[in-house]
Amino acid sequence: MSNFKFKLGAIVALTHSPETGEVIGRAEYTTTENNYLVRYRAGDGRQTEAWWGESAIRAAGEQPSDAAAAYVGEAAFVGEPLKACSPVRIVILDTLGDLNDILSKASPLPTA
Known part of the structure:
Protein backbone atom coordinates (compact mmCIF):
# COMPACT_ATOMS: atom_id res chain seq x y z
CA MET A 1 0.00 0.00 0.00
CA SER A 2 1.43 3.37 -1.02
CA ASN A 3 1.86 6.19 1.43
CA PHE A 4 1.74 9.36 -0.66
CA LYS A 5 1.99 12.66 1.21
CA PHE A 6 0.13 14.61 -1.52
CA LYS A 7 -3.07 13.69 -3.37
CA LEU A 8 -3.61 14.13 -7.09
CA GLY A 9 -4.91 17.66 -7.61
CA ALA A 10 -3.20 18.97 -4.46
CA ILE A 11 -1.69 22.44 -4.66
CA VAL A 12 1.96 22.34 -3.61
CA ALA A 13 4.88 24.74 -3.42
CA LEU A 14 8.45 24.07 -4.43
CA THR A 15 10.61 24.03 -1.31
CA HIS A 16 13.39 26.28 -2.59
CA SER A 17 11.44 28.77 -4.71
CA PRO A 18 8.17 30.71 -4.71
CA GLU A 19 6.49 28.64 -7.45
CA THR A 20 3.30 26.74 -6.67
CA GLY A 21 1.46 24.24 -8.80
CA GLU A 22 -0.86 21.26 -9.01
CA VAL A 23 0.11 17.62 -8.54
CA ILE A 24 -0.91 15.91 -11.80
CA GLY A 25 0.96 12.62 -11.37
CA ARG A 26 2.64 10.44 -8.75
CA ALA A 27 5.21 7.66 -8.79
CA GLU A 28 6.35 5.31 -6.06
CA TYR A 29 9.57 3.34 -5.99
CA THR A 30 11.04 0.57 -3.86
CA THR A 31 14.39 2.29 -3.35
CA THR A 32 13.74 6.04 -3.27
CA GLU A 33 11.22 8.63 -2.11
CA ASN A 34 7.86 9.15 -3.83
CA ASN A 35 7.92 11.53 -6.80
CA TYR A 36 5.24 13.94 -8.00
CA LEU A 37 4.62 15.44 -11.42
CA VAL A 38 3.79 19.09 -10.76
CA ARG A 39 2.36 21.53 -13.32
CA TYR A 40 3.29 25.08 -12.38
CA ARG A 41 4.25 28.48 -13.72
CA ALA A 42 8.02 28.92 -13.67
CA GLY A 43 9.63 32.13 -12.43
CA ASP A 44 9.91 33.39 -16.01
CA GLY A 45 6.16 32.98 -16.58
CA ARG A 46 6.24 29.77 -18.65
CA GLN A 47 3.88 26.93 -17.81
CA THR A 48 5.93 23.83 -17.18
CA GLU A 49 5.73 20.34 -15.71
CA ALA A 50 8.47 18.59 -13.77
CA TRP A 51 8.95 15.59 -11.51
CA TRP A 52 9.90 16.48 -7.92
CA GLY A 53 10.84 14.25 -5.01
CA GLU A 54 8.62 14.41 -1.94
CA SER A 55 11.34 16.28 -0.04
CA ALA A 56 11.45 19.01 -2.73
CA ILE A 57 7.81 20.10 -2.38
CA ARG A 58 5.51 21.13 0.47
CA ALA A 59 1.83 21.89 0.87
CA ALA A 60 1.04 25.37 -0.47
CA GLY A 61 0.74 27.78 2.43
CA GLU A 62 3.00 25.67 4.66
CA GLN A 63 6.08 27.51 5.89
CA PRO A 64 9.41 26.20 4.56
CA SER A 65 11.74 24.58 7.08
CA ASP A 66 14.63 26.62 8.49
CA ALA A 67 17.06 24.69 6.31
CA ALA A 68 15.08 25.43 3.15
CA ALA A 69 15.38 28.54 1.06
Missing part, protein backbone atom coordinates in the same frame (compact mmCIF):
# COMPACT_ATOMS: atom_id res chain seq x y z
CA ALA A 70 12.95 31.25 2.08
CA TYR A 71 11.16 33.41 -0.44
CA VAL A 72 11.44 36.90 0.94
CA GLY A 73 9.10 38.52 -1.53
CA GLU A 74 9.20 41.48 -3.82
CA ALA A 75 11.26 44.49 -2.80
CA ALA A 76 12.58 47.69 -4.32
CA PHE A 77 15.98 49.12 -3.48
CA VAL A 78 15.92 51.73 -0.72
CA GLY A 79 16.22 55.27 -2.02
CA GLU A 80 14.82 54.49 -5.46
CA PRO A 81 11.31 55.69 -6.28
CA LEU A 82 9.09 52.62 -6.53
CA LYS A 83 7.76 53.65 -9.95
CA ALA A 84 11.30 54.10 -11.29
CA CYS A 85 12.51 50.57 -10.70
CA SER A 86 11.23 47.08 -11.18
CA PRO A 87 10.56 44.82 -8.19
CA VAL A 88 13.18 42.19 -7.47
CA ARG A 89 12.67 38.68 -6.13
CA ILE A 90 15.13 37.86 -3.39
CA VAL A 91 15.78 34.24 -2.47
CA ILE A 92 17.80 33.54 0.65
CA LEU A 93 19.62 30.25 0.24
CA ASP A 94 21.22 30.39 3.67
CA THR A 95 18.58 31.46 6.18
CA LEU A 96 21.35 32.24 8.67
CA GLY A 97 22.96 34.65 6.21
CA ASP A 98 22.73 38.40 6.58
CA LEU A 99 20.12 39.98 4.29
CA ASN A 100 21.62 43.44 4.76
CA ASP A 101 25.01 42.16 3.60
CA ILE A 102 23.41 40.68 0.47
CA LEU A 103 21.50 43.88 -0.30
CA SER A 104 24.55 46.09 0.27
CA LYS A 105 26.38 44.22 -2.50
CA ALA A 106 23.48 44.43 -4.97
CA SER A 107 23.58 46.94 -7.81
CA PRO A 108 20.66 49.35 -8.03
CA LEU A 109 18.23 48.78 -10.86
CA PRO A 110 18.29 51.19 -13.80
CA THR A 111 15.64 53.88 -13.66
CA ALA A 112 13.02 54.21 -16.35
